[in-house]
Amino acid sequence: MAARPSRPRLLLRHATLVAVSFVMLLPFYWVMKTAVTNENIYAYPPGIVPRDPHLFNFVDVWYLIPFPRYLLNSIVVSAIAVAGNVVLNAMAGYALTRQFPGRRAVLALFLSCMLIPFQATIIPAYLITAKMGLLNTYFGLAFPMLSTIICIFVFKAAFEAVPRSLIDAARLDGLSEWRIILRVLLPLSKPAIATNVILSFIWSWNNFLWPLLITRDPTMQTLPLGLARFLSYMEDTTGALYAFAVLVLAPSVLVFLMAQKEFIRGLTSGATKG
Amino acid sequence: MTAGKGWWGQRRNRQLTLIACFLLPSLAIFFLYRILPLGWNVILSFESWSPLKPAAWVGFEHYVEMWSYDDVFWVSLWNTLIFIAASPLVIAAALGVALLVNSDLRGASVYRTIVFLSYPLMTVAVGIIWRWMYDERGGIINYALRASGLVDGPVGFLQSFDWALPSVIFAGVWQTIGFYMIILLTGLQSIPQNLYEAARIDGAPAYARFFRITLPMLRPSIFLCVVVGILNSFTSFDLVYIMTNGGPGHATELLITHIYKSAFEQTKFDYAAALTVVQFGLLLLLTYAANKAAGGNAGAVEQD
Amino acid sequence: MTREAGIATWLTSRWFIVPAVFSAVTLGWLAYVSAHDNGLIDGRVVDAKGDPVAGATVQLFERGFVTHEQRGRAVTDAEGRFRFTDNRSHSIQLEAEAPGLGRTDRRILRLWFAAQDAVLPEPLRFPTAP
Numbered sequence: 001m002a003a004r005p006s007r008p009r010l011l012l013r014h015a016t017l018v019a020v021s022f023v024m025l026l027p028f029y030w031v032m033k034t035a036v037t038n039e040n041i042y043a044y045p046p047g048i049v050p051r052d053p054h055l056f057n058f059v060d061v062w063y064l065i066p067f068p069r070y071l072l073n074s075i076v077v078s079a080i081a082v083a084g085n086v087v088l089n090a091m092a093g094y095a096l097t098r099q100f101p102g103r104r105a106v107l108a109l110f111l112s113c114m115l116i117p118f119q120a121t122i123i124p125a126y127l128i129t130a131k132m133g134l135l136n137t138y139f140g141l142a143f144p145m146l147s148t149i150i151c152i153f154v155f156k157a158a159f160e161a162v163p164r165s166l167i168d169a170a171r172l173d174g175l176s177e178w179r180i181i182l183r184v185l186l187p188l189s190k191p192a193i194a195t196n197v198i199l200s201f202i203w204s205w206n207n208f209l210w211p212l213l214i215t216r217d218p219t220m221q222t223l224p225l226g227l228a229r230f231l232s233y234m235e236d237t238t239g240a241l242y243a244f245a246v247l248v249l250a251p252s253v254l255v256f257l258m259a260q261k262e263f264i265r266g267l268t269s270g271a272t273k274g
Numbered sequence: 275m276t277a278g279k280g281w282w283g284q285r286r287n288r289q290l291t292l293i294a295c296f297l298l299p300s301l302a303i304f305f306l307y308r309i310l311p312l313g314w315n316v317i318l319s320f321e322s323w324s325p326l327k328p329a330a331w332v333g334f335e336h337y338v339e340m341w342s343y344d345d346v347f348w349v350s351l352w353n354t355l356i357f358i359a360a361s362p363l364v365i366a367a368a369l370g371v372a373l374l375v376n377s378d379l380r381g382a383s384v385y386r387t388i389v390f391l392s393y394p395l396m397t398v399a400v401g402i403i404w405r406w407m408y409d410e411r412g413g414i415i416n417y418a419l420r421a422s423g424l425v426d427g428p429v430g431f432l433q434s435f436d437w438a439l440p441s442v443i444f445a446g447v448w449q450t451i452g453f454y455m456i457i458l459l460t461g462l463q464s465i466p467q468n469l470y471e472a473a474r475i476d477g478a479p480a481y482a483r484f485f486r487i488t489l490p491m492l493r494p495s496i497f498l499c500v501v502v503g504i505l506n507s508f509t510s511f512d513l514v515y516i517m518t519n520g521g522p523g524h525a526t527e528l529l530i531t532h533i534y535k536s537a538f539e540q541t542k543f544d545y546a547a548a549l550t551v552v553q554f555g556l557l558l559l560l561t562y563a564a565n566k567a568a569g570g571n572a573g574a575v576e577q578d
Numbered sequence: 579m580t581r582e583a584g585i586a587t588w589l590t591s592r593w594f595i596v597p598a599v600f601s602a603v604t605l606g607w608l609a610y611v612s613a614h615d616n617g618l619i620d621g622r623v624v625d626a627k628g629d630p631v632a633g634a635t636v637q638l639f640e641r642g643f644v645t646h647e648q649r650g651r652a653v654t655d656a657e658g659r660f661r662f663t664d665n666r667s668h669s670i671q672l673e674a675e676a677p678g679l680g681r682t683d684r685r686i687l688r689l690w691f692a693a694q695d696a697v698l699p700e701p702l703r704f705p706t707a708p
Binding site: 010013014016017020021023024025026027028030031034041042043044045046088089091092094095096098100106109110113115116117118119120121122123124125126127128143144146147149152177202205206208209213223224227228231241242245248249252253255256257260263264267268 | 289290292293294295296297299300301303304306307308309310311312314315318371374375377379381385387388389390391392394395396397398399400402403404406407409411412413414417420421448451452453456457460501505508509511512515516530533534537538543546547550553554557558561
């Protein structure tokens with residue numbers, strides 16, 4: 001930004017950023033170190049590097065708690081949420097690119113809904129879900145997350161970026177509305193689809209409060225609930241809890257590293273539009 | 275469709291039906307899980323109700339109880355305000371990082387990824403990690419403090435009335451600072467470079483360029499960060515629930531954890547609804563104030 | 579972009595490669611597990627001098643939540659070998675006992691998956707006779 005910075009200032013910048021990065025990465029290191037530690041993790045002083053590291057804590061997590069069950073539940077709920085988000089958001093996003101009476105009202109409604117945090121709705125949301133008989137079901141777990149306002153706007157922006165002339169040409173060729181969406185708009189909006197998949201996956205994968213409210217049945221619990229349960233029920237001195245945390249974090253870190261660009265685009269486009 | 279073929283035959287009507295069908299599922303979800311709960315909360319807060327007894331109108335009874343008899347409410351309100359008040363500091367720090375990363379520094383994208391890496395993590399796991407970081411025996415923070423001779427004995431960060439809230443806030447900062455940085459970075463990159471060129475030709479010093487160009491142009495991004503900071507007082511439920519569950523005593527109780535406990539542990543749904551109304555009102559009030567401070571129309575609806 | 583080129587770019591993108599590698603590794607692992615989960619545990623028992631002990635009783639303990647439970651017994655043959663055929667656990671302890679020789683230490687054996695076929699790397703060794 002400034003004119004070419006002098007060498008000491010450049011070094012100072014790097015030093016500051018390295019220090020920040022150190023603070024940001026330290027917890028990752030500490031939890032991974034604990035996850036592979038072999039001895040009593042409460043022994044003082046804790047070693048900075050693990051002595052005789054091993055991976056058997058991960059095996060313990062798999063068998064000592066119903067980890068495969070939690071994993072299955074999390075995957076099913078996330079899959080429903082991702083599918084719902086892509087389909088419903090694309091539909092709503094497309095509708096918002098068209099002119100229709102009441103469009104301004106719908107836009108205003110969406111934007112004001114963005115200001116209502118989900119946490120502020122938990123009591124009636126719980127009662128509504130209970131009335132619909134969806135407690136302890138996969139669909140009930142995914143239902144409130146099936147459509148996301150930010151992602152609707154991501155789709156809307158992507159569809160609006162498609163050149164008008166292309167759509168008009170397709171319409172002149174006699175393609176129906178459906179065909180235009182499936183053959184013209186969606187193939188040109190792949191980044192928006194990717195953004196939708198990633199955001200909705202990460203949000204539903206990490207969601208804790210909603211499953212906490214509506215699942216009473218241990219066989220329907222998802223990974224974050226399993227993690228919280230493990231924390232409150234087990235007093236153990238092995239690194240199993242931290243191995244569990246590493247296992248749970250791995251998918252979202254992997255998806256994030258794979259799709260950082262799409263992820264950031266989703267967050268910031270929602271941000272600049274809001 | 276009750277209308278005949280003539281109505282359906284019109285292209286415009288067909289399109290409107292399609293648009294309505296496309297919008298309806300999303301609108302239904304937002305109605306069911308955003309609008310309806312909001313209204314229901316307000317009604318419930320004036321009623322005496324529990325799952326086993328019929329609703330009865332009690333007017334402001336819950337609010338009076340909250341105001342005069344519920345000490346936990348005041349503690350959690352205060353803690354929530356502290357939580358929100360911490361966010362400007364975080365935003366300032368994030369702005370610093372964003373400015374450093376925004377330059378044509380070599381490796382800037384690596385630093386950016388590292389700072390942002392903690393944001394998409396599961397908050398429950400973040401809570402567990404930080405509980406462990408703060409642990410008296412196995413935690414690295416205590417170890418570092420003791421090994422460097424700064425403290426004599428272990429510090430129970432999450433067990434101490436003085437340290438618990440700052441500790442939880444710091445864990446939250448660790449997770450969200452990357453998000454603020456990304457928002458501010460996007461804002462920084464949208465500032466036209468020729469403004470800086472002009473200022474440089476005029477001989478404006480660096481701090482003047484920062485206060486005259488960068489900050490004013492960043493106003494919408496900063497406003498957004500402030501709103502997210504306010505919303506965080508709601509969304510930090512997971513972190514507090516895992517790290518301290520409101521303890522010790524009520525030292526880290528936030529309004530949202532108080533709401534959760536009232537509703538789902540003490541089955542006082544009606545009272546919890548009143549608490550929710552208060553917190554949501556607080557959120558609207560603060561957002562409105564932030565909007566005013568940011569110049570009035572920072573969050574304006576797009577006008578197309 | 580032609581259809582073939584589109585498929586080629588899709589196949590080489592990280593969106594395809596990462597899940598494909600992940601699924602391949604998972605399937606390979608599951609195949610390996612299903613071929614090696616017969617619950618066989620082989621080992622030997624020796625005395626302090628390293629000679630095989632015949633007729634020693636070996637007990638197998640299975641890890642529960644906080645305790646270890648005794649789950650099986652086997653007797654060593656003339657060469658000091660024993661074999662368990664029905665281990666169901668992923669974390670076990672083994673201990674041998676023989677008249678006149680006392681008990682060995684409990685040996686922890688951790689497996690990569692439940693009922694993994696395994697060979698005890700070091701024989702169970704009785705302490706020096708009193």
